[in-house]
Every structure is written in C-alpha cells, then in structure tokens.
Amino acid sequence: MNRKKLQKLTDTLTKNCKHFNKFEVSCLIKLFYNLVGEATERPGAAIGLDRNHYYLLFCLPLSSSSLVFRGFDKDNDGSINVTEWVNGLSLFLRGSLEEKMKYCFDVFDLNGDGFISKEEMFHMLKNSLLKQPSEEDPDEGIKDLVEITLKKMDYDHDGKLSFADYEKAVREEALLLEAFGPCLPDPKSQMEFEAQVFKDPNDFHD
Structure with a gap:
C-alpha cells in the first residue's frame, strides 16, 4: 500500500x-x-x-x-x-465497560436473537471448559453450571438472558463479563x- x-x-x-x-x-x-x-x-x-x-x-x-x-x-x-x-x-x-458488555453479549448471543439461551450457554461452556476425566457424564456438570448461572443472572426468570439481565449481573459482579468463555484479551x-x-x-x- x-x-x-x-x-x-x-x-x-x-x-x-x-x-x-x-x-x-x-x-x-x-x-x-x-x-x-x-x-x-x-x-x-x-x-x-x-x-x-x-x-x-x-x-x-x-x-x-x-x-x-x-x-x-x-x-x-x-x-x-x-x-x-x-x-x-x-x-x-x-x-469502556458499556462497550465491552455490548460486545461480549453479542458474541455470546450465538444466533443473534437478542437473548442468550440455555442451549447457547451449554454450547459455549462445553467448549471453554477443560474436560475432566471422571466417572460421571461431563454434560451433566455443564447442565448444572448453566442452571447455577441462570439462577444468578436471569433476573426476570424467563429461562434466558436478555441484555438487561446480563448488564445488571455484570455491574454487580464484573467477573461475569466473560461468564461463557474468554472473549477479551487479558x-x-x-x-x-x-x-x-x-x-x-x-x-x-x-
């Protein structure tokens, strides 16, 4: 050039x-x-x-x-x-935190419908967690993790995360910004x- x-x-x-x-x-x-x-x-x-x-x-x-x-x-x-x-x-x-929240939410909203669904959470957590050799089905552990996450972040209890849910959760606990996998540099x-x-x-x- x-x-x-x-x-x-x-x-x-x-x-x-x-x-x-x-x-x-x-x-x-x-x-x-x-x-x-x-x-x-x-x-x-x-x-x-x-x-x-x-x-x-x-x-x-x-x-x-x-x-x-x-x-x-x-x-x-x-x-x-x-x-x-x-x-x-x-x-x-x-x-800024606002820009990063919007960015992370858009990245986690895999199908672009404005919500992070249980299926999307499961898919991302499964990909970002290390597989542990153990007796039990690893998928069960991930399902439990999805339920725990929803309990903590799903403020309107509709079984999925809107941007409002996500923003509120991140403002209360900054570590939740990358709750579903690393998508910002350390x-x-x-x-x-x-x-x-x-x-x-x-x-x-x-």
Missing part, C-alpha cells in the same frame, strides 16, 4: 475510531496488511483476516477464538476487513500487543 493510500485510509478510519489516535490507527493498518500478506495483491482476492491468522494475535485459546472472531466480523462474511479490524481492536483493547497480552504495535513514532520506519 503506497503512502498516499495509507494516509487516506488512516484519516478515514481515525474519524470513526473512538479510542485510537492517528498514529495508532496507521500502525494497526500496517499490521493488518502485514498479516494478510501478499495474497491480497491478486486481483479479486478478498482482503481480510481469517480465523487462522486471528487467534495468534492474543494467544486466545482456540475454543474462544471463534467467539472473538464473530465479535469482529460484523458483516458475517467469514473474514475481517481493515475497518472491522481497527474498530474491533479499539473496543477490544480500550473499550491485561498482560493487551499491554504486550500495544507495546509491540504502537512503537514510538520516532523509531517508526516504513
């Missing part, structure tokens, strides 16, 4: 980006194109990050990387374009990522 194009894209994305300045947006755009690689130079090739590139960034467990990918891939086309990348990272790394990974990507502009070379 030539300097002029980069400048134009940086200006456009910085305007709509809440949490990054121009220099940071420019760094993220360069990282995006480095990750995407030469494949995008082919005419007609879709420019975007697929799931394989993606989980490497924050060393998220593979079971949760598909959840995170869904949170970034707003148009559900199976790849993350440069706009989704910058906007996603803005929230992912520096979002602070250490976040700091390491930022330190690596947002180097001092004076040391920055094209």
Whole structure:
C-alpha cells in the first residue's frame, strides 16, 4: 500500500475510531496488511483476516477464538476487513465497560436473537471448559453450571438472558463479563500487543 493510500485510509478510519489516535490507527493498518500478506495483491482476492491468522494475535485459546472472531466480523462474511479490524481492536483493547458488555453479549448471543439461551450457554461452556476425566457424564456438570448461572443472572426468570439481565449481573459482579468463555484479551497480552504495535513514532520506519 503506497503512502498516499495509507494516509487516506488512516484519516478515514481515525474519524470513526473512538479510542485510537492517528498514529495508532496507521500502525494497526500496517499490521493488518502485514498479516494478510501478499495474497491480497491478486486481483479479486478478498482482503481480510481469517480465523487462522486471528487467534495468534492474543494467544486466545482456540475454543474462544471463534467467539472473538464473530465479535469482529460484523458483516458475517467469514473474514475481517481493515475497518472491522481497527474498530474491533479499539473496543477490544480500550473499550469502556458499556462497550465491552455490548460486545461480549453479542458474541455470546450465538444466533443473534437478542437473548442468550440455555442451549447457547451449554454450547459455549462445553467448549471453554477443560474436560475432566471422571466417572460421571461431563454434560451433566455443564447442565448444572448453566442452571447455577441462570439462577444468578436471569433476573426476570424467563429461562434466558436478555441484555438487561446480563448488564445488571455484570455491574454487580464484573467477573461475569466473560461468564461463557474468554472473549477479551487479558491485561498482560493487551499491554504486550500495544507495546509491540504502537512503537514510538520516532523509531517508526516504513
């Protein structure tokens, strides 16, 4: 990408980006194109990050990387374009609690109907919990966990979680933000990522 194009894209994305300045947006755009690689130079090739590139960034467990990918891939086309990348990272790394709650809820609401159902909870918890070798059926333990979670978070007792239920629960107990699986980076990974990507502009070379 030539300097002029980069400048134009940086200006456009910085305007709509809440949490990054121009220099940071420019760094993220360069990282995006480095990750995407030469494949995008082919005419007609879709420019975007697929799931394989993606989980490497924050060393998220593979079971949760598909959840995170869904949170970034707003148009559900199976790849993350440069706009989704910058906007996603803005929230992912520096979002307010409100933004993170909305993001996590949308990620956990697997079918996008505005509720987290028992089935969705079961599916996510089954994927994010380590299998323990034991006599009993592991699915039973997960079902119990779903019931315990509902008891704690389902304030209107309708057997599923609305955003209002989820928000109230998280405000009372912040650890419930990622109740159904990790979908945000831990602070250490976040700091390491930022330190690596947002180097001092004076040391920055094209």
